Amino acid sequence: MPEGSNISYENVPTGINILVVEDEIVIARDIESKLKKIGYKVPAIAASGEEAIKLAGEVQPTLILMDIMLEGRTD
Numbered sequence: 001m002p003e004g005s006n007i008s009y010e011n012v013p014t015g016i017n018i019l020v021v022e023d024e025i026v027i028a029r030d031i032e033s034k035l036k037k038i039g040y041k042v043p044a045i046a047a048s049g050e051e052a053i054k055l056a057g058e059v060q061p062t063l064i065l066m067d068i069m070l071e072g073r074t075d
Contacts, residue, residue, distance in 0.1 A: 012039040019061035020045045021052040023071045031065065048072040 018040050022028035025047070032042045043059040046052035049070055056064060 014039070015041075016063065017041045017043050017059060017061045019043065019052065019056055019059060019064045021047075021049070021064060021066035021070065023047045023067060027067075035065075 018035055020028050020031050020035070020042055022031060022045065025045075028045045028047070032045060035042050043061065044055045046055050047070075049072060052064065052066065
């Protein structure tokens with residue numbers, strides 16, 4: 001999304017909780033920032049598949065946005 005773009009996010013559904021799963025914290029925080037800017041809620045960020053499983057049970061996300069190549073045993 002280019003800076004200064006005139007894209008309207010009026011139709012973004014409300015009440016959508018997105019769990020971000022990304023092992024690169026800078027990328028994870030950037031994704032979180034962009035999602036929040038357009039109106040989504042990001043209740044948690046997980047850095048591994050194992051952490052994502054635990055957090056998914058706790059925060060009950062509507063959607064999980066997950067990196068496909070994570071560090072660790074579960075991705």
